[in-house]
Amino acid sequence: MSSSTATQPYVPKTRVGKVTDYVDSRVGGSGIVKEFGRKIFPDHWTFMFGEVALYTFVILLISGTFLTFFYDPSMAETHYEGSYLPLRGVEMSVAYASSLDISFDIRGGLFMRQVHHWSALLFVASVAVHMLRVFFTGAFRRPREFNWVVGCVLLILSLAAGFTGYSLPDDLLSGNGLRIIDGVMKAIPVVGTYLSFFLFGGEFPGTAIIGRLYVLHILLIPAVILLMIGIHLFMVVLHKHSQFPGPGRTNTNVVGYPVGPVYAAKAGGFFFIVFGVLAAISAAFTINPIWNYGPYDPSPVSAGTQPDWYIGWVDGALRLMPGTLGPNFDFEFMIPFPWGDNALSLNVLFPALVPATIIFALMFTWPWIEAWITKDKREHHLLDRPRNAPTRTAIGVAGVVFYCIQWAAASSDLIATHFLVSLNDVLYVLRFLVIFGPVIAFMVTRRIALALQRKDREIALHGRETGRIVRLPHGEFIEVHEPVDDYKLYKLVSFNSPEVSIPRADANGKVGLVDKVHGRVSRFFFEDRVAPVTPRELEESHHDHHGEVAGAQDREAITSR
Amino acid sequence: MADSREDASRTSVTLASPGQQLDEFENPGLPPHRPRLADRDPRAEKRAERQVALLFTISVIGTLLFFVGYFFIPLNDTIARLRLQNLTLGLGTAFAMLGIGVGIVHWAKTLMPDHEVTESRHEIRPENDRQDAEKIVNDILDESGIKRRPLIRNTLLGAVVLAPLPAIAIFRDLGPLPGNVLKETMWDAGVRLTRDPSGTPIRASDVTRGSAFHVIPEGLNEVENKLEEKAKAVVLLMRLDPSELNPSPGRENWGYDGIVAYSKICTHVGCPVALYEQHTHHLLCPCHQSTFDLEQECKVIFGPAARPLPQLPIEVDDEGYLVASSDFQEPVGPSFWERG
Numbered sequence: 001m002s003s004s005t006a007t008q009p010y011v012p013k014t015r016v017g018k019v020t021d022y023v024d025s026r027v028g029g030s031g032i033v034k035e036f037g038r039k040i041f042p043d044h045w046t047f048m049f050g051e052v053a054l055y056t057f058v059i060l061l062i063s064g065t066f067l068t069f070f071y072d073p074s075m076a077e078t079h080y081e082g083s084y085l086p087l088r089g090v091e092m093s094v095a096y097a098s099s100l101d102i103s104f105d106i107r108g109g110l111f112m113r114q115v116h117h118w119s120a121l122l123f124v125a126s127v128a129v130h131m132l133r134v135f136f137t138g139a140f141r142r143p144r145e146f147n148w149v150v151g152c153v154l155l156i157l158s159l160a161a162g163f164t165g166y167s168l169p170d171d172l173l174s175g176n177g178l179r180i181i182d183g184v185m186k187a188i189p190v191v192g193t194y195l196s197f198f199l200f201g202g203e204f205p206g207t208a209i210i211g212r213l214y215v216l217h218i219l220l221i222p223a224v225i226l227l228m229i230g231i232h233l234f235m236v237v238l239h240k241h242s243q244f245p246g247p248g249r250t251n252t253n254v255v256g257y258p259v260g261p262v263y264a265a266k267a268g269g270f271f272f273i274v275f276g277v278l279a280a281i282s283a284a285f286t287i288n289p290i291w292n293y294g295p296y297d298p299s300p301v302s303a304g305t306q307p308d309w310y311i312g313w314v315d316g317a318l319r320l321m322p323g324t325l326g327p328n329f330d331f332e333f334m335i336p337f338p339w340g341d342n343a344l345s346l347n348v349l350f351p352a353l354v355p356a357t358i359i360f361a362l363m364f365t366w367p368w369i370e371a372w373i374t375k376d377k378r379e380h381h382l383l384d385r386p387r388n389a390p391t392r393t394a395i396g397v398a399g400v401v402f403y404c405i406q407w408a409a410a411s412s413d414l415i416a417t418h419f420l421v422s423l424n425d426v427l428y429v430l431r432f433l434v435i436f437g438p439v440i441a442f443m444v445t446r447r448i449a450l451a452l453q454r455k456d457r458e459i460a461l462h463g464r465e466t467g468r469i470v471r472l473p474h475g476e477f478i479e480v481h482e483p484v485d486d487y488k489l490y491k492l493v494s495f496n497s498p499e500v501s502i503p504r505a506d507a508n509g510k511v512g513l514v515d516k517v518h519g520r521v522s523r524f525f526f527e528d529r530v531a532p533v534t535p536r537e538l539e540e541s542h543h544d545h546h547g548e549v550a551g552a553q554d555r556e557a558i559t560s561r
Numbered sequence: 562m563a564d565s566r567e568d569a570s571r572t573s574v575t576l577a578s579p580g581q582q583l584d585e586f587e588n589p590g591l592p593p594h595r596p597r598l599a600d601r602d603p604r605a606e607k608r609a610e611r612q613v614a615l616l617f618t619i620s621v622i623g624t625l626l627f628f629v630g631y632f633f634i635p636l637n638d639t640i641a642r643l644r645l646q647n648l649t650l651g652l653g654t655a656f657a658m659l660g661i662g663v664g665i666v667h668w669a670k671t672l673m674p675d676h677e678v679t680e681s682r683h684e685i686r687p688e689n690d691r692q693d694a695e696k697i698v699n700d701i702l703d704e705s706g707i708k709r710r711p712l713i714r715n716t717l718l719g720a721v722v723l724a725p726l727p728a729i730a731i732f733r734d735l736g737p738l739p740g741n742v743l744k745e746t747m748w749d750a751g752v753r754l755t756r757d758p759s760g761t762p763i764r765a766s767d768v769t770r771g772s773a774f775h776v777i778p779e780g781l782n783e784v785e786n787k788l789e790e791k792a793k794a795v796v797l798l799m800r801l802d803p804s805e806l807n808p809s810p811g812r813e814n815w816g817y818d819g820i821v822a823y824s825k826i827c828t829h830v831g832c833p834v835a836l837y838e839q840h841t842h843h844l845l846c847p848c849h850q851s852t853f854d855l856e857q858e859c860k861v862i863f864g865p866a867a868r869p870l871p872q873l874p875i876e877v878d879d880e881g882y883l884v885a886s887s888d889f890q891e892p893v894g895p896s897f898w899e900r901g
Contacts, residue, residue: 038678039680040678040679040680083636083638084638085638103643104636104643105636107631107636107646107650108631108650110643110647111647111650111651111654114647114651143685176832176833176848179792179830179831179832180830180831180832180848182830182831182895183829183830183831183832183894183895184830186895186896186897186898187830187895187896187897188898189898190898191898192897192898193739193743193897193898193899194738194739196739196897197736197737197738197739198732198735198736199735199736200736201735201736202736202737202789203742203743203786203789203792203793204789204792204831205788205789205792206736206789208736238685239685240680240682240683247588247589247590247591247592248588248589248590248591248592248677248679249588250588251682252681252682253679253680253681253682254679254680254681254682255591255677255678255679255680256677256678257675257677257678258678261669261673262669262673262674262675265665265666265668265669265673266665266666266669266670268665269661269662269663269664269665269666269668269669270662270666271662272658272659272661272662272663272665273658273659273662273663273666274662275654275658275662276654276655276656276657276658276659276660276662276663277655277659279651279652279654279655279658280651280652280655280659282647282651283647283648283649283650283651283652283654283655284648284651284652296788297758297788297791298788298791298792298795298826298833299757299758299775299777299791299795299825299833299835300775300833300835301832301833301835301847301848302847303835303836303847304847305847305848315849318829318830318849318865319849319850319864319865320865321865322864322865323829323851323861323864323865323866323867323868324861324866324867330861330867330868331867332867332868332896334901340901341901342898342899342900342901343896343897343898343899343900343901344898345867345895345896347829347865347866347867348829348830348865348895348896351865379685381682412850413847413850423850424863427850427864486589487589487592489586490586490588490589493585493586494585494586494588532585534584534585534586535584535585535586536584
């Protein structure tokens with residue numbers, strides 16, 4: 001209070017100024033503007049995936065709210081009376097009938113349904129790609145480990161949001177999806193049957209499940225997603241965004257554009273672009289034509305059906321697992337207990353739980369696993385180019401391949417019918433690939449990453465190939481190389497390149513087991529290593545090959561052309 | 562701005578930075594700013610301005626297009642009209658959004674300043690903050706007295722651990738307990754096999770060799786919990802040459818003159834096993850491709866299912882209609898813990 005007496009109280013002059021001042025003096029807007037108005041955000045095209053995820057979520061909220069005004073989550077029986085003639089008079093649930101009404105009798109209803117479904121597909125996809133970006137560039141390292149975990153939670157929530165929404169129309173396709181969920185749930189030992197009865201309110205399908213999924217889909221899951229997004233963005237602001245290494249960029253600064261006006265304009269404009277692209281897709285491409293499937297009935301099923309893409313891998317895993325081996329062995333075990341036998345269906349339980357557990361467990365713990373391997377506890381605000389972390393990149397690609405083979409398996413029947421090959425052979429090949437594919441992908445990716453690093457070294461040391469062949473006086477032909485400029489050079493040589501850490505003996509001259517394991521893992525990670533070029537190496541290479549590197553005159557000749 | 566290598570020693574945690582060893586390249590700093598066309602040429606600037614305005618105008622046209630679709634393309638019970646309306650609404654919205662979005666981004670990229678700015682990072686947790694916080698927390702704990710009064714602390718702990726239990730228990734009524742319902746279906750001795758969905762009974766003579774019937778028990782359409790009963794009771798009925806069937810001991814009279822009935826619910830995760838390949842006598846589940854061989858009592862010959870489809874024992878009643886001789890002899894559908 002005493003400090004305000006020193007200056008004249010501010011009196012706004014314009015009308016806008018008066019309104020602004022009225023609000024500002026009550027909510028402290030000046031402080032917010034001071035903090036965020038010119039905040040710097042680094043710019044890179046890969047940083048947009050997270051933006052796409054955020055924007056598709058907003059579009060989901062908008063389109064979803066519209067749908068709730070017309071959708072009725074009741075499983076009561078009714079006879080369809082709407083304007084889609086082929087189904088008129090057919091007995092169905094109110095939920096399915098209202099979904100048909102949204103599509104056929106509400107103007108813009110079909111459009112909003114399609115926007116909602118396409119956005120959901122893009123939402124999960126953008127979350128996944130955003131996480132791949134974070135993984136492959138090492139953005140999960142200290143101090144961002146917790147934000148990576150929040151991201152993992154968001155991925156699981158986005159899958160849950162997608163699945164609960166997928167079942168709401170109560171059509172034949174989604175009903176069979178629920179039937180599969182019911183079957184998987186019943187395979188859980190001890191509590192499975194109870195879980196199924198509690199979820200469905202009794203025997204499958206019951207009359208409760210749609211209403212329950214609806215509450216999860218429109219209330220609980222979006223609320224938790226919003227909360228997580230809040231935490232996620234709060235931490236982004238707290239940490240400031242990471243950036244790629246390059247000239248002028250260091251681990252202690254952020255280089256980019258200020259929020260106002262450039263970044264706000266670009267990011268804000270990008271929201272409208274995402275919305276526009278989704279609207280264009282929804283205008284032209286039908287998604288989930290529920291009227292073709294008919295109402296849910298436990299007896300019929302359509303062939304060649306697939307779940308939405310993000311659930312596909314679980315369905316594919318279910319297909320890949322053999323139920324029997326040879327004529328006399330099957331994976332359903334009857335475990336004898338004093339009160340009788342209990343059934344353990346590993347043919348369902350194993351594929352439903354194990355791949356997902358492996359992927360999510362590794363995903364959640366990866367920041368700490370890698371920190372343990374590298375023993376690197378420093379803060380990292382500069383990203384890795386994926387090639388500069390060959391083993392991490394290779395592990396990531398192996399995971400992606402593991403995922404994609406399972407995803408492909410969810411289309412095993414369509415692959416067979418489209419390419420006119422035996423369905424059984426498709427599955428045999430995929431069973432082989434789901435195990436060996438990741439291993440092959442790991443080896444190939446690591447080699448590619450190392451090769452790219454060598455290429456970078458080559459360019460840093462000897463410059464870029466100009467394509468100009470010169471004949472020297474003594475008859476030798478050489479290709480003229482042009483040295484890269486300092487900025488480009490710095491991009492190629494500024495990266496961390498951890499080395500193998502050899503386990504050290506303790507005071508008694510012994511190496512502990514943990515240290516031994518660590519030494520092994522460290523060797524596996526960093527034995528094959530391409531070190532960044534040092535100034536001395538560059539110096540030496542100029543002496544060795546000065547004939548091959550374009551001199552000042554050559555450069556002039558090249559640029560003047 | 563150009564030389565922004567900063568002193569990393571001011572932070573309490575170590576910061577990883579390439580260039581900390583002597584044998585590394587000096588950071589050359591930000592590359593010089595390259596002016597864009599619109600920065601140098603006023604005509605290019607004017608052109609960019611007009612382009613942005615044009616894009617915003619396209620957005621206005623898109624919004625108008627939406628209203629054209631909404632008010633002037635009435636729905637008339639045909640899919641073609643619905644598609645046309647959907648296309649118009651969608652493209653209208655797309656142009657409305659893309660016009661704004663592309664316009665703003667174009668504006669930012671061509672006309673707003675594109676000088677990169679450097680800002681330094683702050684330490685996430687300065688040491689003096691940590692000390693202050695520690696003191697505050699200690700004061701709070703001290704004033705609350707929770708350390709000095711273990712009686713309060715322990716009773717509170719007990720109360721807090723127990724208090725959420727009702728919140729879990731209250732969900733008990735989400736569903737009834739399974740009981741025996743999964744082991745019983747509507748089938749019983751004398752229940753007629755009828756067509757799905759019409760419910761008309763089937764004579765043995767209707768079932769010609771090579772044909773397959775989708776079957777529900779008589780009276781299913783009248784029961785109250787129709788879908789739940791149907792999800793267990795649906796059956797596939799097929800006729801083979803009796804010599805092709807190889808019934809195991811005790812199951813010889815479960816069929817009638819080559820007619821056999823098997824549960825249609827897959828023993829894997831419960832999809833309907835809807836595909837019958839009459840040349841090979843295989844049944845295939847379209848969901849996960851489990852394949853069952855009719856000649857071996859629906860044994861699994863491929864895919865993820867582990868158990869054969871349960872067989873429904875059938876016979877023919879006085880009027881020549883197919884009836885069940887009993888319920889299934891084992892639970893149908895996906896496995897569950899209590900199945901044994």
